[in-house]
Amino acid sequence: MSDETERTFAAFPPAHGRGFAQSWWGQAWLKALEDAALDTAQVKTGRRLARAGAVGAVSVRPGRITAVVQDRDRTPHRADVLLEQLSDDQWDRFLDMTVERAGHVAALLDRDMPPHLVEDAAAAGVELLPGMGDLEPECDCGAWDHCGHTAALCYQVARLLDEDPFVLLLMRGRGERALLDALQDRTAVPDEAPAHREGVDAAEAYAAGDILPPLPALPELPEEPGVPPSLDTETPAPSGVDPAALEFLAARTAARTHRLLAEQDAFDDELTLAQDAVRLAVGTPGTAVLERLSEGSGRTTEELALALRAWRDGGVAALEVLEEEWTVGGETLARARAALDSAWDEEERPSLRARGNRWTVVGSSSQLRLGRDGRWWPYRKERGRWVPAGGAVQDPATALAAAAQEALEIG
Structure with a gap:
């Protein structure tokens, strides 16, 4: 039975300075596009259009994704990409395989699609991710292969997949609610189970631990943190929620x-x-x-x-x-003055006016500030206020040179 749920996602802003697929399943989706497209120039055009924010709201339903994509001259085109749905038999095999492994259910509930879930599904004869040639394009521009419009749509869908792998499962034929309901039906306690038992003794549960499936291995830590799902929907936020x-x-x-x-x-x-x-x-x-x-x-x-x-x-x-400005104590003050005196030859030493932990160079836009740990921080004057000019160093002359250099570059 196919779930007829349709989801519509608001248009993404331009993607300047970021990749389209952060997750491995999003990257697999783009690989299917890039491997199958005969014209790599069209793929590059699609990437540019998607990066520029030319893809409108994306509609996802079983077997098809749709969006309006604007050319560089702002001419709109309806772009569709088709993906074959799984058969009822394939869905049954996928669900049976999933409930046999507690980690797979937990991953789906956490909106994750770990590689071993996909590998186990493939072993059961169910290909979740598209392969070469599985993404079939349709566009009103008349192209028979992937054009810039369908390629842009695919790049935008990769961003959706990063946030929610249920988007892929919906394209394969089942919406999130139908899938979770089917998993719950398969994991429900049978009616003939003793109704009077609400639990078991802790020692009994521990003794039976070896019959339970093992916990899944901890996933490898990604190189960068993930991107939370977008809250930009057509539904208005409740009062007081930003x-x-x-x-x-x-x-x-x-x-x-x-x-x-x-x-x-x-x-x-x-x-x-x-x-x-x-x-x-x-x-x-x-x-x-x-x-x-x-x-x-x-x-x-x-x-x-x-x-x-x-x-x-x-x-x-x-x-x-x-x-914060603080008074420098006697011992700290002595060390600070010794550091300042030794940093320059006497004839080159700048004239400094001290106030608390701040030493300002007389007649210039440079300042030194002494941190509580004894390190020196460079400051320079910008539009009438003192602003940081770099990190702390042990040598006051180095800090002052940094402040002077930045003031020179800004000025």
Whole structure:
């Protein structure tokens, strides 16, 4: 039985500076296109159109994907790509294979399509991913092979597949709800099971552990964090919910999780609310999110932009040097003055005016700031305010040279 569900996805923005397929199954989809197309120039044209945002809303239904694609002269064309649906027998084999392996069910529920799921499906005679020649193009421009319009559609669908592999399963004939219902039917407890038993003794469950399927192996950590699904839909958001802010937080959470998994010592020190707002802003969110972060951290948008520059130079330490001024203690002051005196010959030594931990070069737009750890931070004056000019160094002369050099390049 074929599920007649149809899903429509809003048009993606231009894809400047990013690849179309981050997931391995999205890359397999594009490989099917690139291997089968007779005219590689058309494939390149499609990639350019997709990257420029020329593909409109994408409609996905069993056996077919459709979108309106605009030429470079903005002429619209209806592009379709057909993919053969799985037969009822193939779906039964796929579902039976899936419920036999708990890891496959968990992967699908997590919107993942690990290679071993696809390999096991192929062993059962079910090819989920398209192969060479499986993507059949149709376009009103009259091309008989893949044209730039159908190729652009395929590139855009690769982005959809990155976010949700159920898109591929829908093209193969089953929508998400029908598929999950079928899996639930196959894993449901039979009616003849004793109704009075709500559970078993813990020792009994542990003793029976060897009859359960083994847990799946941990997947390899990808090189980069994934991209959360887009919340840009035709359905309006509930009152008080900001989709842009949610998308931003989801992306930052994915990036932080990836970093924590990759680096055991990647846990940050406890941050204040104002410091954490700057950390979040490193993701360069949209204007609306930046405004919320600046408001929540007690900064203007200009102050947040300045704090962001400092954070990129050195995290919390750089932010403290930017926003805090402190009195240098006696011993620290003595070491600082000795470092300044020894950095230059007497006749070349600049005239410095000290205030707290900040030393300003008299008659110039350069400044040194001493961090709490004894390192020197270069600053330069820009439009009447002091701005960071680079990372910290041990040598004050090096820091001052960096500040002077950047001031020269900007000026």
